[in-house]
Amino acid sequence: MDRSFRMIASTLKALLLISWWIAAMPFAGKAQRVLSESEAITLYLQASPQLSASQLLVQQRKQLQGSQFNLNNPELLLESPTGEFYTLGVQQSFMNPAVYARQGQLARVQTAQSESYAALTELDVIRKAREAYLALQYARNRAKLLQAQDSVFALIAAFSQRQFQAGERDYLQKLYTELKAAELNRALAEARSDEAVAHRRLQLYTGIDDSLVLAPLARNPMIQEVQTSLQDSANRSLTPALQYVLSGQQVAEKAFLLEKSKVLPGITLGYMNQGDASTPVPLRWNVGVDIPIWFWQYNASIQAAKTEQKIAYEAIRTEEIEFMQAFEEIIGSIQKYAKSLDYFDSAGLDQVDELVETALRMYQAGQTDAVDFLRSLSDAFQIQMDYATLLLAYNQSVIELQHLTGTR
Numbered sequence: 001m002d003r004s005f006r007m008i009a010s011t012l013k014a015l016l017l018i019s020w021w022i023a024a025m026p027f028a029g030k031a032q033r034v035l036s037e038s039e040a041i042t043l044y045l046q047a048s049p050q051l052s053a054s055q056l057l058v059q060q061r062k063q064l065q066g067s068q069f070n071l072n073n074p075e076l077l078l079e080s081p082t083g084e085f086y087t088l089g090v091q092q093s094f095m096n097p098a099v100y101a102r103q104g105q106l107a108r109v110q111t112a113q114s115e116s117y118a119a120l121t122e123l124d125v126i127r128k129a130r131e132a133y134l135a136l137q138y139a140r141n142r143a144k145l146l147q148a149q150d151s152v153f154a155l156i157a158a159f160s161q162r163q164f165q166a167g168e169r170d171y172l173q174k175l176y177t178e179l180k181a182a183e184l185n186r187a188l189a190e191a192r193s194d195e196a197v198a199h200r201r202l203q204l205y206t207g208i209d210d211s212l213v214l215a216p217l218a219r220n221p222m223i224q225e226v227q228t229s230l231q232d233s234a235n236r237s238l239t240p241a242l243q244y245v246l247s248g249q250q251v252a253e254k255a256f257l258l259e260k261s262k263v264l265p266g267i268t269l270g271y272m273n274q275g276d277a278s279t280p281v282p283l284r285w286n287v288g289v290d291i292p293i294w295f296w297q298y299n300a301s302i303q304a305a306k307t308e309q310k311i312a313y314e315a316i317r318t319e320e321i322e323f324m325q326a327f328e329e330i331i332g333s334i335q336k337y338a339k340s341l342d343y344f345d346s347a348g349l350d351q352v353d354e355l356v357e358t359a360l361r362m363y364q365a366g367q368t369d370a371v372d373f374l375r376s377l378s379d380a381f382q383i384q385m386d387y388a389t390l391l392l393a394y395n396q397s398v399i400e401l402q403h404l405t406g407t408r
Contacts, residue, residue, distance in 0.1 A: 033210040035202075037133045043206040044129040045122065054114075054121035061111040068104035081274035089272025093290070096264035106254040113247035119240045119406075127403040132202045134399065137217040138392045139195040145388065146191045149381045150184040153177070156374065176371050180378070217391050219341060220398040222407065240406040245319045249312040256305040263298045266290045323404065330401045337394035344387045355380045 045051060077089040156177055202212055268288035273279055292298055359376035362368045368376075401407075 031210040032213050033208050034213045035133075035206065035208070036215065037130060040133050040202065040206050041126050041129040043208070044132075045125055047205070047207050048125045051118070051121050051125050054118040058111065058114045058118050061107070061114040065104070065107040065111060068107050069100050070103075077270075077272060079272065079274075081272070087273050089270060091268060091270035091272075091286075093266060093268045095266045096261060098261040098264055099258065099266075102254065102258040102261050106251065106258050109247065109250045109254050113244070113251050116240065116244040116247045120244055123240055123403055123406060123408070126408060127399060129205055130399045130402070131396070132198070132205050133214065134217075134392065134395050136195070136198040136202050136212070137214055138388060139191070139198040140214070141217045141388045141391075142385065143188070143191040143195045145381060145384055146184065146188040149377075150181070150188045152377065153181045153184050153374065156181075156377075177374060180374055217388060219391060220395045222398055222402060238406070239323060239404065241404075242316070242319050242323065245312070245315045249309070249316060252305070252309040252312040256302070256309055259298070259301045259305040262301070263292050263295075265292065326404055327401075330397050330404065333397045334394065334401065337390055337397065340390050341387075341394060344383075344390065349383070349387060352380045352383050355383075 072093050075091040077091060078086055079089060080086045199212060268290060270286040271284055273284045355376060359373050
């Protein structure tokens with residue numbers, strides 16, 4: 001018994017090291033590509049159709065700025081003013097110059113708004129790239145832990161089977177070890193499937209077909225930089241989301257001024273010779289002014305534009321409230337997860353090895369059976385799994401904070 005247990009103890013330690021090394025290896029037999037998070041972000045920014053569409057919108061808005069002087073088509077007239085002959089004339093109507101000026105102002109702020117939208121879209125793409133990178137890191141870490149646990153439990157199940165056949169263990173212990181080994185095998189298959197899905201997602205984002213080799217899952221170090229940049233309210237007011245709603249307010253203001261300027265009289269300029277051929281050229285011109293007597297239609301447009309201003313103002317207030325709420329929630333989550341990670345880094349992970357060693361000694365001394373021994377091993381592996389889950393939650397919160405604050 002002592003000899004066989006020394007064998008399983010030494011084999012268990014060696015298997016833990018080997019299984020971790022095997023699980024950390026990338027897909028064998030495939031070309032490999034080392035990929036950092038920053039490189040993944042750059043590649044997705046280049047390939048994202050969502051970002052491309054937002055940039056095309058900016059281009060479209062800039063092109064529309066050239067249409068601010070959209071003159072009406074001239075009227076070509078053929079008349080017989082004296083009843084003796086026909087003469088050609090032309091007439092051109094112009095809106096008040098203030099209308100053209102304010103149309104140009106509106107076009108410029110609409111361009112600025114589209115640029116703010118493109119900045120928001122870029123942040124969305126960056127967040128997706130970071131989340132995809134983190135998802136694969138976590139999926140691989142989880143698969144690695146389960147592979148190590150599966151290998152260990154399969155070994156113990158086989159050992160318990162031999163002990164049961166030799167009459168050294170009862171049927172309950174044999175059955176329990178077999179069930180745990182089967183359960184872990186199933187969990188490992190699911191983890192490998194999740195890893196393959198996460199791997200394919202990151203490949204699609206980056207356009208890389210090779211097997212991706214990532215940095216190991218670790219705590220995101222960006223939190224201090226983000227918190228430092230947001231200590232005062234001035235920096236908070238520069239967040240991309242708030243800039244976008246502020247640009248919406250500017251658009252509403254310029255649209256309101258444009259509607260008001262449409263009430264101003266326009267000008268009509270025409271040329272027609274209404275006399276004989278000897279009529280002096282200056283007397284052939286005519287000038288008119290259009291008077292906006294249908295005031296109710298202008299009033300309705302002005303009131304609608306004024307309402308749009310109020311909507312834009314409320315959107316700014318909403319964004320400010322939602323930002324502060326989201327900011328406080330994310331910071332609270334990060335602080336909560338950070339405290340738990342600090343515990344694991346300072347003591348929790350070190351106790352895993354001690355737990356395994358103690359469980360081995362007690363099992364070897366006959367002070368515990370296989371069921372309790374496996375439970376102790378399960379607890380040790382669960383501590384490592386909890387640590388990885390905390391890293392995932394912490395890093396996800398940091399990504400959300402980076403997105404909220406516009407950190408690229």
